[in-house]
Amino acid sequence: MSAMRDLIATLPDQLRWAAGLDVAAISTSASEALVAGMGGSGIAGAIAEAVADEAGVRVTPHRSYGLPGWAARSRPLLVAVSHSGNTEETRDAVESAAAAGLDVAAVTTGGWLADRAESAGWPLVAAPPGPQPRAAVGYLSGGVLRVLEAAGLLPDQAPALREAADVVERLLDGGSGPGPALAGDLAEALEGRVAVIYGGSGAGAVAANRWKTQINENGKAPAYWSEFPELDHNEIVGWTAFPDLSAERMGVVFLHVPGEHPRIALRARITMALIEDRAGIAGEVHAQGEHLLARLFSLIVVGDLVSVSIAQRAGVDPMPVDIIEDLKRRLAAEET
Numbered sequence: 031m032s033a034m035r036d037l038i039a040t041l042p043d044q045l046r047w048a049a050g051l052d053v054a055a056i057s058t059s060a061s062e063a064l065v066a067g068m069g070g071s072g073i074a075g076a077i078a079e080a081v082a083d084e085a086g087v088r089v090t091p092h093r094s095y096g097l098p099g100w101a102a103r104s105r106p107l108l109v110a111v112s113h114s115g116n117t118e119e120t121r122d123a124v125e126s127a128a129a130a131g132l133d134v135a136a137v138t139t140g141g142w143l144a145d146r147a148e149s150a151g152w153p154l155v156a157a158p159p160g161p162q163p164r165a166a167v168g169y170l171s172g173g174v175l176r177v178l179e180a181a182g183l184l185p186d187q188a189p190a191l192r193e194a195a196d197v198v199e200r201l202l203d204g205g206s207g208p209g210p211a212l213a214g215d216l217a218e219a220l221e222g223r224v225a226v227i228y229g230g231s232g233a234g235a236v237a238a239n240r241w242k243t244q245i246n247e248n249g250k251a252p253a254y255w256s257e258f259p260e261l262d263h264n265e266i267v268g269w270t271a272f273p274d275l276s277a278e279r280m281g282v283v284f285l286h287v288p289g290e291h292p293r294i295a296l297r298a299r300i301t302m303a304l305i306e307d308r309a310g311i312a313g314e315v316h317a318q319g320e321h322l323l324a325r326l327f328s329l330i331v332v333g334d335l336v337s338v339s340i341a342q343r344a345g346v347d348p349m350p351v352d353i354i355e356d357l358k359r360r361l362a363a364e365e366t
């Protein structure tokens with residue numbers, strides 16, 4: 031079993047850890063939040079956005095330097111999430127928020143962000159250390175959700191986190207559950223193909239994004255994602271030009287979330303029928319669970335397993351992401 035597969039198996043414990051967090055009430059007048067974070071940490075902001083949307087609260091993921099132009103006027107709570115605590119875009123967003131006088135909270139394992147939060151007296155969720163940010167998605171997204179709850183922006187997140195843990199545990203079932211079996215089939219169907227992941231706007235799109243990035247980082251393979259209904263207004267036409275090539279070399283996976291708009295499910299069905307002879311349909315996955323968070327994680331865990339199975343089939347180690355480290359080193363050496 032690969033080390034990354036072992037880390038995926040810790041996802042239920044990560045979610046239960048987050049459910050058990052006791053985050054002190056955060057005093058803020060903010061009525062919305064901006065979650066600054068990149069890559070394997072930044073997905074926590076997208077997860078929080080989907081969960082908060084269902085609760086009627088605006089949470090916006092921020093994956094860049096500085097702050098969006100509207101932040102100075104809307105004055106969101108800035109939640110910085112960084113596994114290492116050292117990511118330059120996240121640091122820049124934090125300093126911009128501090129300079130603008132926004133309330134700030136942090137979720138991290140340490141690094142600059144932990145030091146900055148401690149010296150400024152900002153609320154800080156200290157996530158357990160680990161080898162890779164993307165393997166800490168339960169800690170990081172759970173930490174962000176509990177911070178939003180402590181700031182009065184979300185209701186109690188513990189029940190949803192516990193349900194997500196249970197659903198993921200059932201899917202994994204010690205490695206012999208339906209999750210690994212489904213993931214193995216999908217990885218086989220995707221072998222030698224460029225994966226394209228389709229989900230409905232909201233939770234389906236968040237999961238599709240996560241699948242894509244996990245296939246990139248664990249599988250070391252190109253992958254892309256898109257969301258309904260938008261893809262039906264452009265991307266669907268793109269399956270026209272190279273039907274033989276795309277049928278042979280692309281593999282589409284459809285992610286479905288119960289409760290999404292009924293026209294989204296209909297669109298997925300019709301889209302699949304229209305592109306199936308040109309797109310190499312690899313399969314479909316249906317989310318499970320009652321809470322949106324549980325549904326999201328039921329898709330995330332299958333995608334994570336697909337990505338390590340892809341790596342295994344290709345004979346690559348899912349763990350290292352040397353090119354990201356190299357890029358960060360080169361950036362750190364350059365002044366701007």
Ligand code: PA5
Pocket residue numbers: 068069070071072111112113114115116117120162163164247351354
């Ligand atoms: O998977 C990775 O290593 C990256 O996507 C990182 O998560 C990203 O570079 C941000 O780093 P960090 O999560 O430490 O803030």
